Amino acid sequence: MTKNLDYSRRDSGANVASNDDTQRLMAAGQRLAAEVSRLFTSQTDDRHYWLETMVNHVPDYIYAKDLEGRFLIANRATVIDNGFTEMEELVGKTDYDLHPHDMVAKTVEAERQVIATGSPIFGMEERAFIDKGYERWLMTSKVPLRNKQGVTIGIVGVSRNISDRKKAERLLLGQARLLEMIAKSTPLADFFKELILLIEAHLPGIIGSILLLSEDGRHLLTGAAPGLDDAYCAAVHGTAIGPKVGSCGTAAWRGEPVFVADILSDPLWEDVADLVRPFGYRSCWSMPIMSYQGKVLGTFALYSHKVGLPSAEQNELISMAAHLAGIAIERQQSEERIQFMAHHDALTGLPNRVLFDSCVATALQQARITGQWVALAFLDLDNFKLINDTMGHHAGDELLRIAAGRMLDCVRKSDMIVRVGGDEFIILLTGLPPDSGVVTSRLETIRAAIGAPLVLSGRSLQVSCSMGVVCYPDHGQTATELLANADSAMYRAKEVGRNNLQLFDAEMAAKVRAKLRRHEELRDAVARGEFVLHYQPEMNLKTGRIFAAESLLRWQHPERGLVSPADIIPLAEETGLIVPIGDWVLNEACRQNKAWQDAGLPPIVVSVNVSARQFRERNWVSRVAEALEESGLEARYLELELTESLIMQDVGAAIATMHELQALGVHLAIDDFGTGYSSLSALKSFPVRRLKIDRSFVQHIPGDADDMAITGAIISLAQKLQIAVIAEGVETQAQVDFLRASGCDDVQGYFVSRPVKPCAFAALMA
Known part of the structure; x- marks a missing residue:
């Protein structure tokens, strides 16, 4: 019973203890829950704190607005830039409350679009409402602000300052x-x-x-300064550069940057400080503008009303600006040089024919209005070629420059001196009274100036000129007509002995018209094929055999009949038609010679005269080869006759061409020997087969002892050089007897036969 009681007591005590434990556990649980709640609340508060701190440290704008555009929340950057210190001051306000309505309208419209569509906007660039003293740009993204049910209740915006990027892009x-x-x-x-x-x-x-640096390289001239005071720009315009002339004058002098922090205290400015003091500029940073070759072209400078030196960014911009300015200046200078070269003569600096053509029309038009005269003169230096050849091209060039300078000294700015080419000039005088005496007086002054003594390559000499003069409107209505007439007058001045002035007249006009008509006729003759060849035999005195023939050009004129070479060749040379005519002669002579051979006549050599213009053609040798190939004539049956003057124009090039022709197998001869000016030293290097003694030495034999002596000397010289010799223009037995006695066996002239047509020559050969 007792045990039971004891036992029951133990059970009763256990129950009591269990209740206490429960209470303790419940208390502990409550304390734990409280601690967990405190910890959770603390962590939540910490997260809010850190989130708020983090957002407030972001330099970008971060904010949220309700459906009416009222600020709900914003980070510190947004609050401060809108002029507040605490977020509570901004909350509830709209952009309309903070900024001018016209500035915010675009932003408000964008926010309404986000709210209405629910679609975000990313990367929108917009001008900042607050510029802080300089232009600011923002990149903004805006997204819908939704509640837990997904309903849009406003917008969230984030804006980043992109001013530096926009600034760099604009630059x-x-x-x-x-x-x-x-x-x-x-x-x-x-x-x-x-x-x-x-x-x-x-x-x-x-x-x-x-x-900009002046042309003399000694002064600075205003190029541009839109922000500087006009009075200051005027004061510094023309300032001389030097080692102590402010920032720009010194930078141009040194050719290196000069950055002055304080104008009023820097020694470089003490002599010119009074220029800048009234305008309040305190610092000046100057960079020389340099050419590609390192030549100073000017200066680029920045002024500030504050004392200080440029920042790294400013320094970089100064260098960039000076570099671009240098490129622009050099580009313009290059274009000006190109324009000048296109319209001026490189040697003398005078206007060329292109510029003359563009100016003379204006001058004539002005003269029509005013009734004044325009005078035009064609001028040619006498014997310039002789000076050029004897004293060298350098001396010739110097002579042209001196002549050009003397002419310029005698004319007004409204007049024009033009170099046409070589030693030819055009003088254009405008605004003259209608008096030929005034015109000739002015031009005689120029002619006298050219003829004044001068020293050239250490030698004292005088140079004269020939001048042809025309006056508008009496001597022509157009520039072309006036030039043609002035040219004719100049040639008249040369014909009467050079060193004079000729005024165009009616007689010259008639000659000019006749000359032009002959030019046209000759062109028509080439087109219509009105030329024929006659052949003059060449005979050996020992055998009496005809061994060769010279082809001679004739013009079968439809009205005037047969025209001789004396009337054809000068005209062909003037017009440039000598080249196509010469080509025709070469091809026809080769064809005819081959035709005679095919007809069974004894093979002979046919000689063809070559003009200087033909000989200088680049493809002359190939033309000869083509003529031989097309005709089928062997090269050994063709002889080309060259004049001494032709060869001596450029001895080196001539000899090279002669060797090329010799390599073809063609024979070469020097025509009219003794009338040119070839030297014996040059003669020995010519690859020629024959010398042709000019008819001027033969025609007075035996009556002229000098001609006999010269002819005998030429024959003797040819024999010693082992060169064949033939005399031209032989007409009498006495001449034949002298030539035979002197050792000349080959002759050509009327003694043998006149030049005849191909059919007559074939009969003569038969």
Whole structure:
């Protein structure tokens, strides 16, 4: 019973203890729950704190707005930039409450679109409402703000400051625009202004200036300075450069940057500080504008009303601007040089024919209005070629420059001296009274100036000139007509002995018209094929055999009959038709000689005269080869006759061409020997087979002892050089007897036969 009781007591005590434990456990649980709740609340608060701290440390704008655009929450950057210190001051306000309505309208519209469509906007670029003293740009993204049920209750926005990027983009675009302006040859003043405005937009408070170095390299001239005071620009215009002339004058002098932090205290400015003091500029940073070759072209400078030196960014912009300015200046200088070269003679600097043609029409039009005269003179230096050949091309060039300078000294700015080419000039005098005496007096003054003594290559000499003069309107109505008539008058001046002036007259006009008519006739003759060849036999006195023939050109004129070479060749040389005519003669002579051979006549050599113009053609040798190939004539039956004067124009080139012709197998002869001016030293190097003694030495034999002596000397010289010799123009038995006795066995002339047609020559051969 007792045990049971004891037992029951133990059970009763256990129950009591169990209740206490439960209570303790419940208390402990409550304490644990409280601690867990405290810890959870603490962690939540910590997360909120850290989230808020993190957001407030972000420099970007982060904010949320309700459906009416009222701020619900914003980070510190948004609060501060809107002019508040605590977020509570911003909450509840809209952008309309904070900024001008016209500025925020676009932003509000974008937010309404996000709310209405539920679609976010990312990367929208917009101008900042608050500029902080400089233009600011933001990149903004806006997304819908939704509650737990997914209903849109506002927007969340994030904006990042992209001002530096936009600034760099604008600078790159500005540089591209400036390079495009250079490529399009924009006037320098416009380019400089655009360049300075670009730099000033990039550096608020800074003022740009460009000064250009004068042609004498000693002064600075205003190029552009849109932001500087006009009075200051006028004061510095023309400032001489030097080692102590402010920032720009010194930079141009040194050829290196000069950055002055304080104008009023820097020694470089002490002599010119009074120029700048009234305008309040305190610092000036100048960079020389350099050419590609390192030559100073000017300066680019930045001014500031504050004391200080440029930052790294400003320094870089100064260098960039100076470099672009240098490119633009050099581009313009290059274009000006090209334009000058296109319209001026490189040797004398005088206008050329292109510029003359563009100006003379204007001068004539003005004369029609005013009733005044225009005088035009064609001028040619006498014996210039002799000076050029004897004293060298350098001396000839110097003579042309001296003559050009003397002419320029005698005319007004409204007049024009033109170098046509070689030693020929055109003088254009405008605004003259209708008096030929005034015209000739003015031009005689020029002629006298040219003829004044001069020293050339250490030698004292005088040079005269021949001048042909025409006056508008009496001597022509157009520039072409006036030039042609002046040219005719000049040739008349040469015909009467050079060193004189000839005024165009009616007789010259008639000659000019006749000359032009002959030119046209000759062109028609070439087109219609009105030329024929006659052949004059060449005979050996020992055998009496005809061994060769010279082909001689004739013009079968439809009205005047047969025209001799004496009337054809000068005309052909003047017109340039000598080349096609010469080609025809070469081909026809080869064809005819082959035709005679095919007809069974004894093979002979046919000689063809070659003009200087033909001989200088680049493909002359190949033309000869083609003529032989097309006709089928062997080269040994063709002889080309060259004159001494032709060969001596360029001895080296002539000998080279002669060797090429010799390599073809063609024979070469020197025609009219003794009338040119070849030297014996040159003669021995010519690859020629024959010398032809000119008829002028033969025709007075035996009556002229001098001609006999000269002819005998030529024969003896040819024999010693082992060159064959033939005498031209032989007409009498006495001449034949003298030539035979002197050792000349070959003759050509009326003694043998006159030049005859191909059929008559064939009969003569038969």
